[in-house]
Amino acid sequence: MIPFRIGHGFDVHALVTGRDCMIGGVNIPHSHGLDGHSDADVLLHAICDALLGAAGLGDIGKHFPPTDMQFKGIDSRLLLRHVIALLQTKGFFVGNIDATVICEAPRLGKHTAQMCANIAADCQIAIDHVNVKATTTEKLGFTGRSEGIAAEAVCLIYSK
Ligand SMILES: Nc1ccn([C@@H]2O[C@H](COP(=O)(O)O)[C@@H](O)[C@H]2O)c(=O)n1
Numbered sequence: 001m002i003p004f005r006i007g008h009g010f011d012v013h014a015l016v017t018g019r020d021c022m023i024g025g026v027n028i029p030h031s032h033g034l035d036g037h038s039d040a041d042v043l044l045h046a047i048c049d050a051l052l053g054a055a056g057l058g059d060i061g062k063h064f065p066p067t068d069m070q071f072k073g074i075d076s077r078l079l080l081r082h083v084i085a086l087l088q089t090k091g092f093f094v095g096n097i098d099a100t101v102i103c104e105a106p107r108l109g110k111h112t113a114q115m116c117a118n119i120a121a122d123c124q125i126a127i128d129h130v131n132v133k134a135t136t137t138e139k140l141g142f143t144g145r146s147e148g149i150a151a152e153a154v155c156l157i158y159s160k
């Protein structure tokens with residue numbers, strides 16, 4: 001069997017007032033925050049889905065139902081660490097992760113290094129095996145109107 005598998009994840013959360021703007025485990029100073037059942041960390045959710053997909057383990061809502069009060073307001077880094085534990089029980093380790101956050105604002109450039117450090121720590125991999133990028137949609141669509149933030153992630157996992 002080929003020891004490498006790839007995964008892809010995509011997530012969107014609405015921007016609202018009165019919520020923190022958690023992205024990649026970093027609380028980004030911004031006028032609006034991300035709405036959701038959890039802390040709504042759109043980047044970590046996309047990464048969780050990429051990892052679960054690579055391992056053939058379904059998706060984030062299957063493991064952490066948004067109807068379950070134990071996940072209300074939960075720090076998504078805890079969800080990511082749980083996903084890593086699930087992968088490890090199936091004999092999988094993370095190779096690398098590449099992700100893109102899509103929003104006009106906030107500007108993310110000065111925060112991506114801390115996001116990578118958080119993700120690398122939670123995935124138990126070297127920081128240079130994690131890459132986080134940001135892009136706008138040139139003011140087009142819901143991200144362009146700052147109604148929400150989207151994130152996409154791809155990953156490679158392997159078994160020894
Ligand atoms: N929220 C964002 C969006 C973009 N950046 C940085 O700006 C570069 C150019 O973005 P375009 O959408 O105009 O291609 C992008 O490569 C990022 O470095 C950002 O920091 N935060």
Ligand SMILES: C[C@@]1(CO)OP(=O)(O)OP(=O)(O)OC[C@H]1O
Binds near residue numbers: 037045064
């Ligand atoms: C993360 C979970 C946890 O209940 O809640 P939300 O913050 O609503 O996030 P979403 O990306 O919709 O994924 C569903 C849930 O698993």
